[in-house]
Structure formats: structure tokens, C-alpha cells
Amino acid sequence: MSKDLKYIEFNVEKDVSTIILNRPPLNVLNIEMLNELGSTLKSLQDTGNIKLLVISAKGKAFSAGLDIKDHSPEKIEKLISVFHRVFYLLNGFKVLTLSVVQGEGAFGGGCELATFCDIVIASEEAKFVQPELKVGVIPPIAAITYQKMIGKHGAYEMLFTGKEYKAAQAARIGLITKAVVEEKLDIEVNRVIKKITASSTIILKMLKQAMTRTAEMNFEDSLKEVERIYTKSLIKTSDLREGLNAFLEKRKPLWKNK
Numbered sequence: 001m002s003k004d005l006k007y008i009e010f011n012v013e014k015d016v017s018t019i020i021l022n023r024p025p026l027n028v029l030n031i032e033m034l035n036e037l038g039s040t041l042k043s044l045q046d047t048g049n050i051k052l053l054v055i056s057a058k059g060k061a062f063s064a065g066l067d068i069k070d071h072s073p074e075k076i077e078k079l080i081s082v083f084h085r086v087f088y089l090l091n092g093f094k095v096l097t098l099s100v101v102q103g104e105g106a107f108g109g110g111c112e113l114a115t116f117c118d119i120v121i122a123s124e125e126a127k128f129v130q131p132e133l134k135v136g137v138i139p140p141i142a143a144i145t146y147q148k149m150i151g152k153h154g155a156y157e158m159l160f161t162g163k164e165y166k167a168a169q170a171a172r173i174g175l176i177t178k179a180v181v182e183e184k185l186d187i188e189v190n191r192v193i194k195k196i197t198a199s200s201t202i203i204l205k206m207l208k209q210a211m212t213r214t215a216e217m218n219f220e221d222s223l224k225e226v227e228r229i230y231t232k233s234l235i236k237t238s239d240l241r242e243g244l245n246a247f248l249e250k251r252k253p254l255w256k257n258k
Contacts, residue, residue, distance in 0.1 A: 005036050005040070006032065006033075006036065007021070007022060007023040007030075007032060007033035007036055008020060008021055008022055008023075008033065008036050008037055008040065009022050009058075010040050012050070014197075015049055015050055015051040015052070015197050015201065016050070016051065016052045016053075016054060016193060016197060017044055017050050017052070017053045017054070018053075018054045018055075018056065019037065019040055019041075019053070019054070019055045019056075020055075020056050020057060020058060021033075021037075021055070021056070021057035021058065021059075021062065021063055022057070022058045022059070023059075024058065024059040024060075025059045025060045025061075026059060026060055026061050026063070026064035026104075027057050027058075027059055027061060027062065027063040027064065027110065028063070028064050028065065028066070028067045029063055029065065029066050029067060029083070029109055029110065029113075030066075030067035030069070030070050031067075031070050031075065031078055031079055031082055034079070034082040034083055034085075034086060035082050037086050038082055038085045038086050038089060041086060041089040041090065041093075042089060044093075045089070045092070045093075045094075049201050049257050050095055050201070051095055051096070051196060051197045051199070051201050051204055052095055052096050052097075052098060052193060052196050052197060053093065053095060053096070053097045053098070054097075054098050054099075054100065054189075054193070055097065055098070055099045055100070055113070055114075055117060056099070056100040056102070056189075057100075057101075057102065057103075059103065060103045060104055061102075061103045061104040061105055061106065061107070061110070061126075062099070062100075062101040062102060062103070062105060062106040062110055062114055062126070063106055063107070063109070063110025063111075063113060063114070064107045064108065064110055065107045065108025065109040065110045065111070065131075066079065066083060066108060066109040067079075068135065071137070080140070083109060084140070084141075086113065087112075087116060087141055090116055090117070091116075094205050094208065094209070095201075095204065095205060095208065096118045096119065096196060096204065096208060097116075097117040097118045097119070098117055098118065098119040098120075098121065098189070098192065098193070098196075099113070099114040099115075099117035099119070099120050099121070100121055100122075100185065100189050101114050101120065101121070101122035101123065101126045101128075101167070101176070102122075102123050102126065102182065102185060103123070103125075103126065103182075104125075104126065104127060105122070105125075105126035105127035105128055105129070105166075105167070106122075106126065106127075106128055106129075107127070107128075107129045107130075107131060108129070108130060108131060108132055108139065109139070109141075111128050111129060111130055111139075111142070112130075112139060112140075112141035112142050112145075114128075114176075115128070115142075115145070115146075115149065115175055115176060116141060116145065118208070119177045119192065120175075120176035120177045120178075121176070121177055121178050121179075121180065121185070121188060121189055121192065122167035122170070122171075122176055122178070122179050122180075122185075123167060123179070123180065123181065123182040123185045124166065124167050124168055124179045124180065124181050124182065125166065125167070125182060126166070126167045126179075127164045127165065127166055127167075128164065128165045128166075128167070128170045128175060128176065129162065129163075129164040129165075130142050130158055130159050130162065131162045132159075133159075133160065133162060134162060138159075139159060142155075142158075142159055143159065146158065146159065146175070149174050149175055150173045150174050150175050154173055166179075167179035199255075200237075200239035200242075200243070200253070200255040200256075200257055201255070201257040202237055202239055202257055202258055203234070203237070203239055203240070203243070206229055206233060206234050206237075209229060210225070210226045210229050213225050213229075214226060237258065238256045238258050239253070239255050239256060239257065239258065242254060242255065242256065
């Protein structure tokens with residue numbers, strides 16, 4: 001964990017990297033905190049044998065969003081720049097990302113950060129809210145991503161009325177992956193992490209590559225792209241052969257991650 005980080009914590013345990021938001025009590029995202037988050041994500045771009053990035057938080061909520069104090073005329077361009085840099089980096093991430101939303105939930109920019117991850121697990125009482133219009137701003141990331149997640153009508157209602165969803169409702173409409181009782185949140189997160197990390201690093205990356213590259217393509221182009229990944233890259237890996245051999249020999253695979 002870097003000693004230079006003031007508002008986030010970062011550690012690597014085996015094949016899982018974890019970023020923990022730590023600006024109590026509500027992890028309000030100011031420019032300095034966003035700079036730390038962006039720099040940490042940048043350092044992880046060459047992920048090596050890392051299979052998963054987990055973003056979680058300490059305190060009463062995952063994050064209450066961007067710091068109102070940084071919306072001043074002299075700071076706003078810098079704030080938006082460092083905030084958007086986080087999403088540029090996450091969007092290009094080669095490994096799966098998982099956010100863990102505890103306590104009161106995720107609001108504004110915090111909601112955008114949590115829901116941008118590939119998998120989102122939240123405690124049942126956590127709320128997901130985009131209240132930007134109430135303070136005269138708009139949610140830039142949500143305006144782009146939510147229509148794809150929850151459909152046009154759901155996205156318009158959520159963004160234009162500030163409708164809040166508890167985690168179970170958010171899971172039902174597709175905004176997050178899963179809601180669990182707070183006492184079992186860590187147990188469920190660890191269960192999902194164990195499931196994911198049981199697979200080969202390189203195969204996990206190729207599956208994510210296939211899904212992200214084809215997300216905006218039509219079916220024919222998508223299938224061609226997945227076929228290219230399969231026949232030009234996947235088929236050449238040692239872990240493909242190991243996985244097939246392990247299945248035939250009725251044993252657990254010994255991944256080489258290459």
C-alpha cells in the first residue's frame with residue numbers, strides 16, 4: 001500500500017487488487033482524491049497476473065459523489081477532467097472490475113463510479129441515486145451509460161426525477177448485479193472473488209476483451225470479432241490446453257496464466 005495516498009488505500013493480495021475509498025464519513029470525491037484514484041488505476045494498466053480489481057469503501061457510504069466545493073469556476077474544469085480520467089482508465093481496464101457498495105449507498109458521481117464496474121454487489125439497504133439536477137448540474141457518465149443498463153425510460157426517470165433505488169430494486173432493473181443483507185456482504189463478495197479467481201488470468205482477459213469489443217457491434221461483426229479472438233489468440237494459450245486436459249483427466253487445472 002502506497003504511503004503517498006491520503007484518501008484511498010490500495011493493496012494487492014495474490015491475484016486481486018483492491019482500492020478502498022477512505023475519506024470519511026461519506027467519501028466525497030474531491031480533486032485530490034480523484035487524482036489519487038486515477039494515478040492508482042493508471043499504475044494498474046499493466047495488470048500482469050492480476051485477475052480482478054475490487055473497489056470498495058470505508059465509512060457510512062460508498063461515496064456521496066463529487067465535492068460541491070470543487071464546483072467553483074476556478075476548479076470546475078480540473079474537477080471534470082480528473083473525474084472523467086477515472087472512467088477513461090476503467091473503460092480500458094483489461095481485467096474484471098467489481099465494486100462493493102455498503103452502508104447508505106452511492107450518490108451522484110459515487111453512483112456513477114460504482115455502477116461503471118463490471119460487477120456491482122451491494123448491501124440491501126444501500127441506495128443508488130443521481131441527484132445532480134437538484135444542485136444545477138448533470139451526471140455526465142450516467143447520461144451515457146444508464147440507457148444501456150436500464151433502458152431509455154428507466155434512465156430518463158432516474159436522472160430527471162432523482163428517483164432513488166434501494167439495492168434490491170437496482171438489481172432487478174439491471175443497474176447493479178446483486179443485493180445481499182449487510183451482514184453477508186463480505187461473505188458474498190469473497191464467494192464471487194473465489195469463483196472468478198479460480199479461472200486463468202489470460203482467459204479471463206480474453207473473455208472481457210470479447211465482451212467489451214463487441215458491446216456496440218451488430219451480431220455478424222460481433223461474431224467475427226469473437227471468432228478472431230478465439231482462433232488467433234485463445235487457441236495459442238497454454239491454459240486452453242491445460243483446461244481441456246484437466247477436464248479429460250478429471251482434475252483441477254493448474255493454470256500457467258499464459
